[in-house]
Amino acid sequence: MSKILYLECYSGISGDMTVGALLDLGADRDVLEKALRSLQVGGYSLHFGRTKKCGIDAYDFDVSLEEEEEHGEHGEHQHHEHLHHHGHHSHTHRNIEDIHHIIDRMDAGNKVKVLSKKIFNIVAEAESAAHGIPVEEVHFHEVGAIDSIVDILSTAICIDNLGIDQVIVSTLWEGQGFVTCQHGIIPVPTPAAAHIISKHALKLKQTENQGEMVTPTGAAIAAALNSGKSLPSEYCIKKIGIGAGKKDFPHANILRAMIIETARPNKEWKDTDAQSDEMWKLETNMDDCSGEAMGFTLECLLSAGAADAWYTPAYMKKNRPAYTLQVLCREEQIEEMQDLIFSHTTTVGIRRTKFQRTVLKREIKQVSTPYGEVSVKVCRHREQVYLYPEYEDIKKICLSQNKEYKTVYQEIIEYCKLHGNL
Template identity: 55%
Template sequence: MKKEKILYLECYSGISGDMTVGALLDLGGDKEGLLKVLNSLNIDGYHLHFGRKEKCGIDAYDFDVHLESHHHDDDQEHHHHHHDDGHDHSHDDDHAHSHSHDHTHDHHHSHSHVHRNLYDVMEIINRMDGKDSVKAMVGKIFSIVAEAESKAHGLPVEQVHFHEVGAIDSIIDIVSAAYLIDSLNVDKVIVSPLAEGTGYVRCQHGVMPVPVPATANIVKAYEIPLKLTDNQGEMVTPTGAAIAAAYHCKEQLPKLYSIKKIGLGAGNKDFEQANILRAMIIEETVSEEQAKDHTSMQVLETNIDDSTGECLGYVMDRLLEAGAADVWYSPVYMKKNRPACTLHVLCRKDQMEEMEEIIFNETTTIGIRSYSVNRTILERRNQMVETSLGEAKVKLAGYKGKYRCYPEYESVKEISRKTGLGFQEVYHIVKEAGRKYEG
């Protein structure tokens, strides 16, 4: 069985846009591809910094967006205070908009104050070369911030003008984070509780408490755990909180896991602890005791006589995605000779509650029965084999040192579609190629 590739964001020093990008680049995100994507946005007035810096003696990736000094907007009417990816914000509201920044995390530079609403930002995003899924994620992150600012300022979303999130540096941060996460080809993202500072920050609208209203609105709306620390100032920025919210799967770390890669993104401010965002690629591991437990399983059953076939198919998909070992239906006759079906779910004991929740939420049943069963399973492993049609995946099932080869359906289907050959013909070719692993 293929192990899930999990991206874990460890936010013990908060999270911001540039720290996230730095950590993802350090983790092995596609830098060259990112530069091409950013060039396709057709925006100028900035240059990127890629480097290293030490935080409490730990070497971390330092990413920053530097705006060109001539790139300013002289409009003084702001609907949105600037705290994109920084912390202690001291803002001089003169005509030139010079900003003095003491930033924990992101951009330590002079900022652009181009006012853009969400529609303007989406126009820029739509120019981007790349996957539609990445564009959609970028739009989702901006929408999360827009909704939070809308609530904070009591304005409709379409009337929220960004000189923070609409600024070039934030567009770069959000596009970069979405692209790099996609380039890592992870199956899901787990986000730790967000560590936040205390006290106040000064911005254009005055002195605001930490977490600032936009950040507080995001963590509330998306139920992201927040942990306050003794550090003074902002540690979680609205951009960082929005990235966390967009990817947060509300799952806990596996009880046991192996670390495959580590990436560290550096913040600017110094705390007692290392001011870094740590990103890790991890895979769940199973102990010997857990492996033994797999032979003892639970079967959940319920009879259903008032559901459509489409609904039943959806429920099966949900249960399998949640980790059920098997799901099947059998036809039955219920009271008054009503034709119906019985839903059967095979799972581990520690999965029962999750499986029951899916069944109760997605079907019309009002009761589930369960019982324990034992099963004996063969040793299984995946293997890539070379065939005359290219590489194909097979599953090898072993018993007492002897293995049988079974071509994987998805692999056979893909080759069949590419070559135009029939499924059975491709299946036979793949099976023959895998016979050398049998015996």
């Protein structure tokens, strides 16, 4: 089962809030600090602690800069404009290629490096759009970029350390008004954050709070991690982590991160029970799609976890011969299944219907037979036990011993009944 992370951004999102929430979820601090030391980048220190927001205990992660007086009070809640043009300052600047070099020398796995670069590229593209310059001319101030480097890399390190497979991001709640940056007073959301939200189709909700709640780094993290999937209608919360923001609002300024599992609201198995649950059927008609494309689509759908998928012949308008594709899946799989159908076929519309189904209790058992080990599906209903030897195993026996399929199939069933202890 995949490990799903849900980021609840009802107080916005920033880099330090994200890292704090992931550390609170159980990401290994020692692994994080070791990887950051390998960057060979100085000028900062890390703070790991706890604080309270509206009485809620939260993890307080902070990057303290040695020259933060040059940029004002530290913290992502205060907008830092890290981008500069050539020649505006005497300080050293780093462009996106320099950032990539820093990431490449980090003592971490390839997944961490790829995700770190993805997040930083999103930031650089947003700054490029906001300032009207090519991406390669985007430069990050030597000191001002450090907190972004640490926050972004720390996020990637923690995501990898927690073994997260999929991330669902809620609507981003944002404040209103203006914030002060190095070049003047700019609107909320800031131009860079607004560009990220627009380009990556993140959902935004404006609140009555005055000030910035979604930072460019936070927006980039959300964009890079977001799977595009919606929160399941029902789920189980396995673990909760809370990262503290640096501002105080009427509501708790926190980022809540939750490891969740899709809830299966089915009753527990009993030896004599069949199981009832809900499935969705996706359906579409196609009269202009090649057989190769349809066959490939079916393979993709089944590989992606569809409960079943099949074609049936149909006649459409003007008596044109066609095929109807039908797919059975769970609610949380609908979006993925639709994406596959739209990507690989010529259809322009998909119908969906919710169904109730009854499924017999089943398990796969390995049975030692005179033909060798065979996988057998064992299904139960009331007092009855039904045995179904797996096709591939029977096929292998038939080919190797020149036997008839139906003969081997029946022999395996009879042997299981006598000696299988099922």
